[in-house]
Amino acid sequence: MDEKAWQKRYEREKTARLQAEKIAEEKIREISCRNLELKNLTENLEQQTKERTAELEANNHRLVDSRNALRAQKKELQETNQRLREKAAELENVSHHKSQFLANVSHELRTPLNSLMILASLLADNQEGNLTSEQIQSVQIIFNSSNELLEIIEDILDMSRAEAGELSIYHEDILLGDIWRSLTDQFMPVSKEKGIEFEVVCAPDLPEWIHTDRKRLKQILKNLLANAFKFTPKDGSIKLVIHKETWRLGKEYTSEGLVFQVIDNGVGIPVEKHETVFHLFKQADGAISRKYGGTGLGLSISRKLARLLEGDLTLESEENKGATFSLLLPPLTLVTTEESIRGVDSEFIIVSEEDTTDYFSGQQVLLVDDDLRNSFALSRLLEGQGLKVHLAESGEQALSFLEENKNIELVLLDLMMPTIDGCAVLAQFRSKVELQLMPVIILTGSTLKDDEVRCRAAGADDYLQKPVEVRVLINRIQSWLTA
Numbered sequence: 001m002d003e004k005a006w007q008k009r010y011e012r013e014k015t016a017r018l019q020a021e022k023i024a025e026e027k028i029r030e031i032s033c034r035n036l037e038l039k040n041l042t043e044n045l046e047q048q049t050k051e052r053t054a055e056l057e058a059n060n061h062r063l064v065d066s067r068n069a070l071r072a073q074k075k076e077l078q079e080t081n082q083r084l085r086e087k088a089a090e091l092e093n094v095s096h097h098k099s100q101f102l103a104n105v106s107h108e109l110r111t112p113l114n115s116l117m118i119l120a121s122l123l124a125d126n127q128e129g130n131l132t133s134e135q136i137q138s139v140q141i142i143f144n145s146s147n148e149l150l151e152i153i154e155d156i157l158d159m160s161r162a163e164a165g166e167l168s169i170y171h172e173d174i175l176l177g178d179i180w181r182s183l184t185d186q187f188m189p190v191s192k193e194k195g196i197e198f199e200v201v202c203a204p205d206l207p208e209w210i211h212t213d214r215k216r217l218k219q220i221l222k223n224l225l226a227n228a229f230k231f232t233p234k235d236g237s238i239k240l241v242i243h244k245e246t247w248r249l250g251k252e253y254t255s256e257g258l259v260f261q262v263i264d265n266g267v268g269i270p271v272e273k274h275e276t277v278f279h280l281f282k283q284a285d286g287a288i289s290r291k292y293g294g295t296g297l298g299l300s301i302s303r304k305l306a307r308l309l310e311g312d313l314t315l316e317s318e319e320n321k322g323a324t325f326s327l328l329l330p331p332l333t334l335v336t337t338e339e340s341i342r343g344v345d346s347e348f349i350i351v352s353e354e355d356t357t358d359y360f361s362g363q364q365v366l367l368v369d370d371d372l373r374n375s376f377a378l379s380r381l382l383e384g385q386g387l388k389v390h391l392a393e394s395g396e397q398a399l400s401f402l403e404e405n406k407n408i409e410l411v412l413l414d415l416m417m418p419t420i421d422g423c424a425v426l427a428q429f430r431s432k433v434e435l436q437l438m439p440v441i442i443l444t445g446s447t448l449k450d451d452e453v454r455c456r457a458a459g460a461d462d463y464l465q466k467p468v469e470v471r472v473l474i475n476r477i478q479s480w481l482t483a
């Protein structure tokens with residue numbers, strides 16, 4: 001190869017090497033660039049990882065904190081629950097004691113009231129004719145005040161029974177006429193005294209008999225009428241209207257229920273108070289109790305009772321325009337077959353003053369009661385009606401008396417007596433052949449529901465609560481003596 005050719009080759013190779021070096025340099029630059037980028041990236045990643053880790057750690061701390069807080073809360077809840085359970089048990093206990101206490105107190109209050117009322121009414125009769133009219137008036141006031149006291153005791157008892165869900169209802173067939181006649185007898189004197197007109201309006205198509213709870217129906221209407229007389233001024237007027245009303249029972253079947261309306265034109269009740277007056281202890285405004293007295297129990301108990309009778313109690317009224325309370329009783333209240341039932345006493349037929357007929361003609365009865373005031377009052381009352389009354393102070397005395405005296409025709413037996421209670425005495429009577437058929441009427445101040453069941457199971461023929469309505473007692477005795 002000549003020099004020229006070498007020269008050329010040298011030049012070519014040199015150019016190629018230079019090119020290769022240039023490419024290598026570029027590559028190196030590129031690689032270091034990439035390296036830098038990678039380094040940055042790694043640093044970035046490291047930073048991010050650090051941040052994340054810190055964040056996670058913080059989160060972890062927070063989680064641990066909230067778990068601890070939750071644990072503390074759970075413990076607190078458990079403790080509160082425990083305390084609540086203890087409180088509930090305590091309250092149940094207190095409520096049980098309260099009912100028991102109220103039942104006992106009512107018995108204790110009713111027993112003396114019983115003798116007070118019987119003696120006052122006997123004195124007011126002035127059979128010996130030696131009392132002045134002023135004295136008679138005083139005795140009547142004693143009787144009326146005792147009666148008011150009794151009604152308050154009954155209301156308080158009913159309230160506590162209602163709270164315990166123990167308000168009981170006894171349905172029986174009763175004469176509708178008895179109800180309104182008794183209310184008329186009761187409220188006519190009030191109407192005269194207060195100068196308020198009072199009338200009862202009965203629709204012509206009313207049934208003679210209805211099936212409902214006599215005592216409760218009368219109680220509701222008495223509450224409504226007492227309110228009407230309380231909240232109607234002199235020269236006002238009050239009406240008790242009784243009529244039938246159609247109840248829709250399903251699509252096709254309609255039936256007639258009964259409505260009792262007490263309508264007055266007295267002070268009325270503003271619309272916004274229409275619901276509250278039915279609440280316990282609530283009166284239309286604070287001034288009412290100062291001006292008119294009262295406890296605010298009547299309407300609340302009445303509505304509860306109306307609903308227990310499967311009906312309702314409603315109100316229409318405007319301030320200063322009077323009030324209309326309507327007691328609705330359901331169709332099943334009406335009795336279509338006119339059966340007269342034994343034991344339906346005409347409790348409400350009040351014997352007028354001229355009526356001095358003796359109901360009995362010397363039949364002998366035994367009255368067993370440890371409370372001498374009671375025995376004294378009752379025996380005077382019954383002897384006044386022509387019965388011969390023997391007294392025994394305890395079950396033991398009663399048994400030995402009955403063994404020696406074979407002409408006793410009926411026994412009136414007090415339930416709560418110190419040594420043996422009436423129920424146990426009754427069981428002893430019934431274990432003796434000659435006393436198995438002796439009519440026994442239990443008289444008691446107890447208001448416990450179970451007592452009646454217990455006595456009837458032990459063989460009681462009848463069960464009456466003190467204070468006994470005089471007419472009821474006489475009627476019951478009469479029905480057993482002529483049975």
Ligand SMILES: Nc1ncnc2c1ncn2[C@@H]1O[C@H](COP(=O)(O)OP(=O)(O)O)[C@@H](O)[C@H]1O
Pocket residue numbers: 223227228231264266267268269277278282283284285288293294295296297298299300322323
């Ligand atoms: N006929 C009425 N006219 C006007 N207000 C009445 C009438 N009946 C009831 N109210 C209002 O309803 C309230 C509650 O009545 P009630 O429960 O019987 O309690 P109380 O008679 O003991 O006040 C009464 O205090 C009175 O404000």
Ligand SMILES: [Mg+2]
Pocket residue numbers: 223226227294298299
């Ligand atoms: Mg009232």
